[in-house]
Amino acid sequence: xxxxxxxxxxxxxxxxxxxxxxxxxxxxxxxxxxxxxxVALTEAAVGAGLLVILMLATISLTTRKEKVHATRQSIxxxxxxxxxxxxxxxxxxxMPRFGDPEAPAxxxxxxxxxxxxxxxxxxxxxxxxxxxxxxxxxxxxEAVVIYAAxxxxxxxxxxxxxxRRRNRKDEDGPEAGEKS
Amino acid sequence: MELLGxxxxxxxxxxxxxxxxxxxxxxxxxxxxxxxxxxxxxxxxFFISLAYLEGGTAPIALEGVSEYSNPLPHxxxxxxxxxxxxxxxMGLALVVRIQETYGTIEEDEIHQQExxx
Numbered sequence: 134x135x136x137x138x139x140x141x142x143x144x145x146x147x148x149x150x151x152x153x154x155x156x157x158x159x160x161x162x163x164x165x166x167x168x169x170x171x172v173a174l175t176e177a178a179v180g181a182g183l184l185v186i187l188m189l190a191t192i193s194l195t196t197r198k199e200k201v202h203a204t205r206q207s208i209x210x211x212x213x214x215x216x217x218x219x220x221x222x223x224x225x226x227x228m229p230r231f232g233d234p235e236a237p238a239x240x241x242x243x244x245x246x247x248x249x250x251x252x253x254x255x256x257x258x259x260x261x262x263x264x265x266x267x268x269x270x271x272x273x274x275e276a277v278v279i280y281a282a283x284x285x286x287x288x289x290x291x292x293x294x295x296x297r298r299r300n301r302k303d304e305d306g307p308e309a310g311e312k313s
Numbered sequence: 314m315e316l317l318g319x320x321x322x323x324x325x326x327x328x329x330x331x332x333x334x335x336x337x338x339x340x341x342x343x344x345x346x347x348x349x350x351x352x353x354x355x356x357x358x359f360f361i362s363l364a365y366l367e368g369g370t371a372p373i374a375l376e377g378v379s380e381y382s383n384p385l386p387h388x389x390x391x392x393x394x395x396x397x398x399x400x401x402x403m404g405l406a407l408v409v410r411i412q413e414t415y416g417t418i419e420e421d422e423i424h425q426q427e428x429x430x
Contacts, residue, residue, distance in 0.1 A: 146343055146344070149344065153350065156354070160354050160357070163358065164357075164361055167361045167365045168364075168365060168369060168371045168381075169361045169387050170371045170373075171387055172361060172387050172390050175394050175395070179395065184350070184401060187401065187402050187405055188343065188347075190405075191405040191409055195409060195412040196412070207338040214333050214334045215330075218326055218329075218330040221326045221329070222322075222323060225319050225322035225323065225326065226319070228319060228322055230319065231320065231322075234367065238363045239366055239383055242385055243384070243385065246372075246383075247383075257373050257375075258373045259372040259374065260372055260388055263384050263385060264391060268389075274392075275392045275395055278395075278396050278399055279395065279399050282403050283399075285403050286402055286403055289403070289409075
């Protein structure tokens with residue numbers, strides 16, 4: 134939470150990137166404490182590793198400093214955020230208690246997965262067996278999304294040679310000069 | 314005492330609002346993506362905290378343990394983390410292109426340039 138507030142204030146984008154990495158690691162630790170070891174591994178690898186590298190690459194291609202803005206708009210934003218937050222906190226009053234064994238999330242599918250999947254699938258890690266079998270279609274969808282994102286990034290950025298050739302061809306187009 | 318048992322949701326709400334604030338109040342596009350990321354993470358924490366079971370262990374089968382956390386939200390969040398990073402990568406690629414086209418990644422400067430054209 135403190136790191137999140139720091140991210141709001143810090144204007145040096147490099148520092149923001151570092152804070153994002155720290156934030157991801159803290160969230161990963163939180164996931165371990167909440168018994169979600171697989172999720173914590175993924176968050177640490179992807180959030181603290183891959184995301185930081187991606188952001189560093191972007192910053193090196195763009196700019197490192199953020200410009201200062203007028204505060205007029207941010208007061209309005211603060212009001213909107215406070216109202217939304219208050220509404221959400223009001224909504225949580227109806228939620229089940231933290232760690233409650235009688236919560237709806239624990240009574241329907243969870244016993245089925247935790248009791249039957251080790252014998253049905255033969256893998257002790259239930260997260261893996263659910264991911265690969267019961268929810269296999271989801272994982273396929275995830276792979277499709279990653280593929281689409283990779284194709285999208287390649288289309289948006291292009292390869293260096295293609296872009297340089299295009300820049301040379303249409304000189305009168307919008308200025309697409311390479312900053313790198 | 315009843316109310317104190319809900320603190321996990323309040324942490325989630327505060328994190329989510331920090332992310333929301335960054336997205337709407339900050340003009341820098343990279344900063345906005347970071348805010349979106351915090352927002353996403355708050356949703357992840359929400360799901361994982363729903364899956365938590367008091368007295369349970371991580372969902373890996375062990376002899377003599379009968380109480381596990383719910384594995385289903387873990388699976389969903391594993392997928393969501395990877396999808397979120399794919400989206401962020403796409404957004405950062407767009408930021409790079411915006412920088413090349415407009416020479417800036419500040420929202421209001423882009424608006425100014427649009428008005429001039």
